[in-house]
Structure formats: structure tokens, C-alpha cells
Amino acid sequence: MRLFATLVVLGFRRWSTYRLATAAGAFTNTVFGLIKASIxxxxxxAAGGELAGYDAQTGATYAWIVQALIAPVNVFNWNELALRIRDGDVAIDLARPMDPQFAYLAGFLGRAxxxxxxxxxxxxxxxxxITGLALPATPxxxxxxxxxxxxxxxxSFSVWWLAxxxxxxxxxxxxxxxLNVVAMGILSGLVIPxxxxxxxxxxxxxxxPYPSMLQAPVDVITARAEGTAALGVLAVQAAWLAGVLLLGRLVFARGARKLVVQGG
Amino acid sequence: MGERLRPYRVLVGSRMRSQTTYRRSFVSDLLGSVAIGLMEFAEVYVVFANVDVLGDLDFAAAALVFALANVGFSMADLLVGHADNLPVYLREGTLDAFLLRPLPVLAQLITSDVSLRRLGRVAVSVVILAVALPLNDIEWTAAKVALIALTPLTATAVFAGLFVCAAAVQFWLVEGSEFTSAFTYGGAYASGYPASIFSLPMRLLFTFVVPAAFTAYLPVLVLLDLPGPPGTPHWLGWCAPLAAVAVWAVALLGWRAGLRHYTGTGS
Incomplete structure (x- = not known):
């Protein structure tokens, strides 16, 4: 567990170097948030003030929270592992005295x-x-x-890992x-609840597993899913996480057995 | 003239050959691009699965706006979208090689690549356009035929100009390159929807600062003889070519200033 915490901190520090990039990303997320909230x-x-349980205020809140979560959830790209497999650096990951999936998950969380x-x-x-946020008043x-x-x-990590x-x-x-970005874009609730x-x-x-990435957290934060319903949402997320991580382990083991890295 | 353009033809030709050589990779890239086009449209589809009208446009009219904006954007993305890679060129010093050749740097940058895979998204947009056009009740006149023929071209020019504007700013930003995505990709996103859903400041931003509304929404209002939101005179729909010229004027001036600001990455 200590190792995991250290790796999370290292992931955090690695990304904290790029300050201007972070500011630029935040600005762009905000402009897109404006467009999405308008839509x-x-x-x-157009639906008469209420659509599938969302009114104007909660609908706008949905769009803004999704925009706030895009970067941590890492919707658009993660190909670190793929690049390391392609150029053979994955051999170094395999030689380290820790589980690669565990180490990359820690780095991913640190970044988030x-x-x-x-x-x-x-x-x-x-x-x-601009629009006001409809947020719950209880902790x-x-x-x-x-x-x-x-x-x-x-x-999100477990699915990127598999891809x-x-x-x-x-x-x-x-x-x-x-294809993963597209599936995530449509099915996670990124553009439309x-x-x-x-x-x-x-x-x-x-x-x-895609709705577990964005729709689920937003439902819980905004208390659209409350009490036992919220616990149910968490359980579904945990089940997907366990399933996809496990599948990722099996596929990784198969791939590592097949891997041939050149050089000595 | 032909002789002067030959280097560019050779450059673009080599890029096209290199992309199509690996057939299977190219096909999977094309399919990925088709999927992105479909993903963009899925949003419009889901909205209209719930409502009949958005921003005073019905599904057919909104699909027309979406299709026109996307034909323009995906064509621009195909032709000059790689200008987005300028920060990489700046960091790696690749741009210095462009400076050594006796050709304009911007022309070299634009012809340094052409992303054929983006034809997938162009194809999706063209299909949606072909389906949406007859579904709309348009009283055709010669002027409207000219307008619908012209709109994809001016939209392409506007978005291409925006890409060059964004590239020009990269000379100062380098690491903060994502700032410009708010206007290039953000503009493209906003242009696919009826501008009437936006608040007035946003509408002004996406009409007169980033002329996204000129690429589809304003021409569609003319085609369908719709009034549009208050303060939107009808003749604005005919002004897309002016918007394209304005964007390119800013783009070229900005590019000139940016290139003069550039001092190399050192070795």
C-alpha cells in the first residue's frame, strides 16, 4: 500500500510540471462547457422545461460537472503502455519488482x-x-x-489498459x-446524459463499463442517485472495475508470454 | 505557375502514398474517422430522440446545419488540421528545416501533410447532407443553389483559416497549445448546432470573433427562409465569404508576426 501511495505521488508530481498546459486545458474545458450547457x-x-428528470438548472450542472471530470477521467487519450509495448520498453516494466497494472493504475490516479x-x-x-449549479446541501x-x-x-484506466x-x-x-474514444464519447454520458x-x-x-466513468459519478455527486440507489451505483462501478481489471490481467499475461523484445 | 507548384505536389503526393501504403492501418484509420463522424452526429440524434425542435429548428434543419458545418470542418481538418502539430515541430526544431528551403514556410507547413484518414468523417458528413437536404422544404431559386454550393467551400476556408490562426499563436504559447482548441475545435462544435440556443454573448463570440455561425447556421436560415433569433439580419447568411476572407487576413498577419517572433530552439 505504501508503494502504491508513493507511485500516486510520483504520478501527481510528474503532471504538476506542465502548468501552462494545465491552464490551457482548463480554459478549453470551460469553453466547451459553455457550449454543452447551452445544448x-x-x-x-424545447422539451418543456423538464427532460428525463433534468430541469434547466440540473441539466446545466450536469454539463459543467462532466467538463470538470473530463481531465481526471482522461477521456481522450492514454497510450503510454501501447507505446512502451511497441518500442520494447515494457520489458523494463516486467523486470520491476511490482505488478505493472498496479503501478500504472497508481500513476493514472496520481495524474487524476x-x-x-x-x-x-x-x-x-x-x-x-453563468448558469448556477444545482448541488446538494448535505455532505x-x-x-x-x-x-x-x-x-x-x-x-477508465482499466478500459484504456485493455485497449x-x-x-x-x-x-x-x-x-x-x-474506437475506444468514440465509445467513451457516446456511452459514458460525455456529451449527453x-x-x-x-x-x-x-x-x-x-x-x-462506459457509463461507470462519468454518468455514475455525476449521478452520485448531484444526488440524482441517493442513499441505497447511490450505493447501488457504486456497486455497479466496483463490479465493472473488478471485471475489466481482471480481464486486463489475463490479456496482459498472454501478451507478455508472446512478447519478443530485440536486443540483449 | 505549374512549375512553381511542383514542389508542393511532390510533397503532398509523397504524404498520400505513405499513408496508403499500409493498407490495413489505413482502413482502420478510415473506420476510426467514420466512427468519430458518427459519434458527433449521435449527439444530435439523441437530442432529437427527446425533442422535436431545438433552437427553432426541426431535426431535418438541424441535421442540415450539422452536415454543412461538419463537411467544412472535416475538409479543413484534412487539409490543414496538421497545423495543430506546430508545437511539436517547434519543440523538436523541425521547423528550422522549413526555414532553410526556398519556399514560404506556411505553404510548406500546409503541404507537409494531408490526413487522408479524415476522409472518413468527410464521407459521413456528406451522407448526412445528402439525406438531410431533400428532407427540408426548400423553395429553390438560382441564388439558393449557389448558396448551398458555396457554403461547404466557405466553411472549409473559415475553419482552415482558424487552424492557421491557432498555429500562429503557437509561436508564443508552445506548451499551452490547448488554449487554441477552444476556438478551433470549440468553434467546430458550436457551428454544428443552431446558434439560437446560445446566449447573446456566446452568439456574438461564435459569429463575429470566431465566425462559426457563418459556416452553416446563417446560410441555413437563408435556405429555409427562417427569421432566426432577434438581431440576426437575413443578409448575414450571404456574408460567409467575407468571414472567410477576414479570418484568413488575421491568420496571415498573425502567422507573419509569429514567424518573426520565432528565434529557433537552439541546438
Whole structure:
């Protein structure tokens, strides 16, 4: 556990070097938040003020919280492992006296913790000023929400890990990673709340881990899912996390057995 | 003239060959690009699965806005989207090689790559355009035919100009390159929706600062004879070429200033 904590801190420090990049990202997340909030609020207005349980205020809040979570959850790209598999550096990871998946998860979480405030706060602040945020007044949803965000980030890692492992078998991975981004973009609730999906798409989403990354944490933080319902959401997230991490371990073991690294 | 353009033809030709040589990689890239196009449209689809009208436009009209904006953006992305890589060129010193050649640096940057895989997203947008156009009740006149033919071209020019503006700013930002994404990709995102859903300051931003509304929404208002939100005169829909010229003027001036600011990365 101490090792894990150290790796998390190292992940944090690695990313804290890029300050200007972080500021730029926060700015862009905020502008996109404005556009997204306009679309959600516009749709809710067109539906007569209420759409699948969202009114204008909660709809805008949804858009802003999603924007705040994009960077920690790492929606757009993670190909660190794939690059290391391609150039053989993964051999170094295998030689280290710790589990690679465990070490990369720690680094991923450290990055998320670093991004949480500097890239999460500006969109939330903009949201509070521009549209107002509908947030619960009791502490419990935030406590559960924090757990849910950690689970969401970890589920995102577990899925990226699996996608990256394709590098053991394929040379050019851009297509595979793009498909993951696309699936995440639609099914996680990134652009539109999963609760708005027509039935067939909602079923597809429920059969994937993607809603556990963004929709679930937002539901818990905003207390759309409260009490036992919130615990149910956390349980679903934990189940996906355990399942996909385990699958990732099995695939990694197969890939590592097949791996041939050149050189001495 | 032909002789002067030959180096660019050779450059672009070599990029195209290199991308299509590995067939399977190219096909998977193309499919990825198709998927991105579909993902973008999925958002519009889900919204209209819940409501009939968004920003005073019905599904067919909104799809038309989406398609026109996306044809323009994906074409611009295909042609000059790699200008986004300028920070990498700056950090690695690749740009210095451009400076040594007796050709304009911007022209070299633009012809240094062409992302054929983005044809996937172009194709998705064209298909949506082809489906959405007959679904809309348009009283065709010669002027409207000219407008619909012109709009994808001006949209491409506007977005390409925005990419060059963004590249020009990179000379100062380098590490903060993501700032500009708010305007290039953010503009593209906003342009796919009826601008009437935005608040007035945002509408002004995405009309007169980043002329995203000129790429699709304003021309569609003219095509459908719709009034649009208050303070949107109809003739604005015809002004897309002016917007494109304005963006390119800013882009070229900015690029000139940026290149003069550049002092090399050292060795």
C-alpha cells in the first residue's frame, strides 16, 4: 500500500510540471462547457422545461460537472503502455519488482488527483457564475461522490489498459484507440446524459463499463442517485472495475508470454 | 505557375502514398474517422430522440446545419488540421528545416501533410447532407443553389483559416497549445448546432470573433427562409465569404508576426 501511495505521488508530481498546459486545458474545458450547457439547456427548454428528470438548472450542472471530470477521467487519450509495448520498453516494466497494472493504475490516479482541482475548478466556477449549479446541501452525496469519482477514474484506466494491450498483437493502434474514444464519447454520458438515450442505446450503454466513468459519478455527486440507489451505483462501478481489471490481467499475461523484445 | 507548384505536389503526393501504403492501418484509420463522424452526429440524434425542435429548428434543419458545418470542418481538418502539430515541430526544431528551403514556410507547413484518414468523417458528413437536404422544404431559386454550393467551400476556408490562426499563436504559447482548441475545435462544435440556443454573448463570440455561425447556421436560415433569433439580419447568411476572407487576413498577419517572433530552439 505504501508503494502504491508513493507511485500516486510520483504520478501527481510528474503532471504538476506542465502548468501552462494545465491552464490551457482548463480554459478549453470551460469553453466547451459553455457550449454543452447551452445544448443541454436548449434541449430541456424545447422539451418543456423538464427532460428525463433534468430541469434547466440540473441539466446545466450536469454539463459543467462532466467538463470538470473530463481531465481526471482522461477521456481522450492514454497510450503510454501501447507505446512502451511497441518500442520494447515494457520489458523494463516486467523486470520491476511490482505488478505493472498496479503501478500504472497508481500513476493514472496520481495524474487524476493533480488534474482534479486545476482543471476541474475553472469549469465549475464558470458554471456557478453563468448558469448556477444545482448541488446538494448535505455532505453525504459529496463523500459518496468522491468514492464514485475514484472508481470512475479507475474504470477508465482499466478500459484504456485493455485497449492498449492490443499493441501486443497490432503495430498501428490508432484505429483501436479511436474506437475506444468514440465509445467513451457516446456511452459514458460525455456529451449527453445516458438517461436521455432512446431505449436501444440505453441498453447498449448498460452492457458496457462506459457509463461507470462519468454518468455514475455525476449521478452520485448531484444526488440524482441517493442513499441505497447511490450505493447501488457504486456497486455497479466496483463490479465493472473488478471485471475489466481482471480481464486486463489475463490479456496482459498472454501478451507478455508472446512478447519478443530485440536486443540483449 | 505549374512549375512553381511542383514542389508542393511532390510533397503532398509523397504524404498520400505513405499513408496508403499500409493498407490495413489505413482502413482502420478510415473506420476510426467514420466512427468519430458518427459519434458527433449521435449527439444530435439523441437530442432529437427527446425533442422535436431545438433552437427553432426541426431535426431535418438541424441535421442540415450539422452536415454543412461538419463537411467544412472535416475538409479543413484534412487539409490543414496538421497545423495543430506546430508545437511539436517547434519543440523538436523541425521547423528550422522549413526555414532553410526556398519556399514560404506556411505553404510548406500546409503541404507537409494531408490526413487522408479524415476522409472518413468527410464521407459521413456528406451522407448526412445528402439525406438531410431533400428532407427540408426548400423553395429553390438560382441564388439558393449557389448558396448551398458555396457554403461547404466557405466553411472549409473559415475553419482552415482558424487552424492557421491557432498555429500562429503557437509561436508564443508552445506548451499551452490547448488554449487554441477552444476556438478551433470549440468553434467546430458550436457551428454544428443552431446558434439560437446560445446566449447573446456566446452568439456574438461564435459569429463575429470566431465566425462559426457563418459556416452553416446563417446560410441555413437563408435556405429555409427562417427569421432566426432577434438581431440576426437575413443578409448575414450571404456574408460567409467575407468571414472567410477576414479570418484568413488575421491568420496571415498573425502567422507573419509569429514567424518573426520565432528565434529557433537552439541546438
Amino acid at each position: 443541454t439547456v436548449g434541449a430541456i427548454g 488527483i493533480h488534474q482534479f482541482i486545476p482543471r476541474g475548478a475553472p469549469p465549475l466556477l464558470a458554471g456557478a457564475l 453525504l452525496p459529496y463523500a459518496l461522490g468522491l468514492v464514485s469519482v475514484v472508481l470512475g477514474v479507475s474504470v 492498449n494491450l492490443a499493441a501486443f498483437w497490432l503495430i498501428e493502434l490508432r484505429g483501436v484507440l479511436t 445516458v438517461h436521455w438515450f432512446p431505449d436501444w442505446l440505453a441498453t447498449v450503454a448498460a452492457l458496457t
